[in-house]
Amino acid sequence: MNGRSLSSIIGNVDVLAHLTAQAARLMRLQTAFEGFVPVALSHSARVANIKSGKVVILAENGACALKLKQLATTLQLRFSSICPEVTEIEIRVQVGAAATKAAIFKVSEPKLSAAAQAGLSEETAAGIAQLAEKLPGKSPLKASLEQLLSRTTRRRGSE
Numbered sequence: 001m002n003g004r005s006l007s008s009i010i011g012n013v014d015v016l017a018h019l020t021a022q023a024a025r026l027m028r029l030q031t032a033f034e035g036f037v038p039v040a041l042s043h044s045a046r047v048a049n050i051k052s053g054k055v056v057i058l059a060e061n062g063a064c065a066l067k068l069k070q071l072a073t074t075l076q077l078r079f080s081s082i083c084p085e086v087t088e089i090e091i092r093v094q095v096g097a098a099a100t101k102a103a104i105f106k107v108s109e110p111k112l113s114a115a116a117q118a119g120l121s122e123e124t125a126a127g128i129a130q131l132a133e134k135l136p137g138k139s140p141l142k143a144s145l146e147q148l149l150s151r152t153t154r155r156r157g158s159e
Contacts, residue, residue, distance in 0.1 A: 025050055025083055032082050033057070036075060041067060053087035055079055058094040065093045119152040 034042040044060040059065035079086040135142035
């Protein structure tokens with residue numbers, strides 16, 4: 001099929017029948033895959049292809065691929081009950097899948113609780129300021145406390 005135009009493929013009934021059968025096999029395998037594996041894995045992987053008895057599954061990351069490799073024998077047995085031609089499972093990591101999802105599903109910052117949004121009370125802020133003054137000049141704790149105070153002051157100032 002390499003180098004064929006779309007119109008020549010559409011005009012060839014045999015090619016269309018083959019593509020339709022392949023798409024139906026992939027849909028059956030994907031549906032079965034989603035039923036076999038834990039939900040977290042079904043959201044992080046998908047059946048990509050079946051060719052010469054080999055089912056190729058694309059995983060979002062290495063951890064997902066490792067878990068799928070542990071399940072490969074079970075998957076192969078279950079897939080072969082649906083499509084008898086299945087003799088092998090290949091798991092691949094699809095690089096960039098997570099980045100694509102992050103672009104599609106906008107990643108947002110965690111929401112602060114009402115208490116965190118309210119900030120520190122005046123009394124608490126004063127106590128933290130006194131503690132920070134007693135700490136040595138280059139102390140990491142002093143720098144953290146001063147940063148906390150500046151954020152709290154800024155939050156109160158924006159209200």
